[in-house]
Amino acid sequence: MKKYDVVVVGGGFAGVASAIAAAREGAKTLLVEKNNALGGSAINALVMPFMPFTTEINGEKVELSQGIFKTICNLLKERNSYDTRKFSEEELKMILQDLAIDSGVDLLFHAYLHNVNKLGGKINSLIFSTKNGPFEIQADYFIDATGDAQVAYLAGCPVQLGREKDNLCQPMTLCFRVGNVNVEKFMASWSRFQSKYKEYLSQGKFINPREDILVFRTIVPNVLHFNTTRVVKKNPVDVVETTEAEIIARKQVYEVYQFIKEHADGLENSFLMSTAQEIGVRESRMIVGDYVLTEQDLRNFTKFEDGIAVCNYDIDIHNPEGSGTSHYYFPQGEFYTIPYRSLIPKTLDNLLVAGRCISSDHGAQASYRIMPTVCSIGEAAGVAVAQAVKKGVGVRDINVKELKQTLLKHGAFLG
Numbered sequence: 001m002k003k004y005d006v007v008v009v010g011g012g013f014a015g016v017a018s019a020i021a022a023a024r025e026g027a028k029t030l031l032v033e034k035n036n037a038l039g040g041s042a043i044n045a046l047v048m049p050f051m052p053f054t055t056e057i058n059g060e061k062v063e064l065s066q067g068i069f070k071t072i073c074n075l076l077k078e079r080n081s082y083d084t085r086k087f088s089e090e091e092l093k094m095i096l097q098d099l100a101i102d103s104g105v106d107l108l109f110h111a112y113l114h115n116v117n118k119l120g121g122k123i124n125s126l127i128f129s130t131k132n133g134p135f136e137i138q139a140d141y142f143i144d145a146t147g148d149a150q151v152a153y154l155a156g157c158p159v160q161l162g163r164e165k166d167n168l169c170q171p172m173t174l175c176f177r178v179g180n181v182n183v184e185k186f187m188a189s190w191s192r193f194q195s196k197y198k199e200y201l202s203q204g205k206f207i208n209p210r211e212d213i214l215v216f217r218t219i220v221p222n223v224l225h226f227n228t229t230r231v232v233k234k235n236p237v238d239v240v241e242t243t244e245a246e247i248i249a250r251k252q253v254y255e256v257y258q259f260i261k262e263h264a265d266g267l268e269n270s271f272l273m274s275t276a277q278e279i280g281v282r283e284s285r286m287i288v289g290d291y292v293l294t295e296q297d298l299r300n301f302t303k304f305e306d307g308i309a310v311c312n313y314d315i316d317i318h319n320p321e322g323s324g325t326s327h328y329y330f331p332q333g334e335f336y337t338i339p340y341r342s343l344i345p346k347t348l349d350n351l352l353v354a355g356r357c358i359s360s361d362h363g364a365q366a367s368y369r370i371m372p373t374v375c376s377i378g379e380a381a382g383v384a385v386a387q388a389v390k391k392g393v394g395v396r397d398i399n400v401k402e403l404k405q406t407l408l409k410h411g412a413f414l415g
């Protein structure tokens, strides 16, 4: 296989944006994904819709994630596949694939990162498990967009699992869809079935500890999206515990479906249409990078000198131990930025991390983890690494001013 300037691991929003941005800036780029399509959690875990990414500044609505994210939204709209942040994941797969290939990105699917070869402060190559057997890929620079900081972890970089006091992560959720629903009738019975649900929960009738039923409309008529199972106290980066989590979550899917069929209206002719191909992971490892972004930074609306992405999504913490979800909402017009230094893992010179596993504490991660923001983080990582390629310097030694100018040129909002 040819040698690349940049290899990006993980084809979620962060990885796709990283790869597109790096290739657009002239780097020979490969994007590797263990599954068969781009989109990450939106595809693998059926996560939908995009969480809010706007605020009002001087009386005007401003989108905080623009650049490649805006391009993706516009393409979804052109294909009639976007409606108030709801989208079709099938169309998304095609759009991301086209965008990546048209930008000059090479794709490799069905390749699971297995190991990392390192020399001193640099990664030389990655080994993937494939149907061919072990498959080695060399590059000068790497971007870890696996969500789990898997490259950084295997390379021996320090990481933080979940919250600081006990390593518990936000719960995992297996999303599912129910088809052939009379959605209006269902919505009209909302308060009845939600209060019955709470009653059952308080009587210990559910294995699912979630406090209510979290359900969304979709862009497909008569189909509802449920983001409501909750598996707590399982480690999302332990294969045995994630297996246990999948087993518990599938039982919860049936539990919720049986419950709503009995207590909500509009489901007489419904059927359980699909469960996601894998349980959704909100939080796992975060790297310990050159700067650890904190919840306090967010609450202070901190604008960093090296801010490369902007966010105001609430600090949305699904209780890692059971029922309850806590929120801290940003006031209108307020937002924070994400520093470039939080993408740089300690101890390595040719690796950047993008997406939900950048360097931060548990509270900060609960906000910037949403798809619009990780897309912006990814775009910044791609531009940064392409600059490092051009100049032949380490990821710490790029010119951050130039990075920000390039992002602005491509339509980013940086505050």
Ligand SMILES: Cc1cc2nc3c(=O)[nH]c(=O)nc-3n(C[C@H](O)[C@H](O)[C@H](O)COP(=O)(O)OP(=O)(O)OC[C@H]3O[C@@H](n4cnc5c(N)ncnc54)[C@H](O)[C@@H]3O)c2cc1C
Residues within 6 Å of the ligand: 009, 010, 011, 012, 013, 014, 015, 032, 033, 034, 035, 039, 040, 041, 042, 044, 045, 047, 048, 049, 050, 051, 111, 112, 113, 114, 145, 146, 147, 148, 150, 172, 173, 174, 175, 227, 279, 280, 281, 282, 354, 355, 356, 357, 369, 370, 371, 372, 374
């Ligand atoms: C249940 C749930 C509900 C959520 N709800 C919302 C919501 O409504 N709106 C919103 O905006 N955000 C939501 N989020 C958050 C958001 O979906 C994620 O934080 C975001 O998608 C993370 O993007 P990412 O690119 O960092 O990682 P991911 O999307 O997880 O992408 C990582 C990619 O890397 C690949 N990969 C991982 N390991 C390897 C490996 N070893 N080898 C090769 N490839 C690998 C994976 O297959 C995946 O495609 C939710 C998350 C969950 C779990």
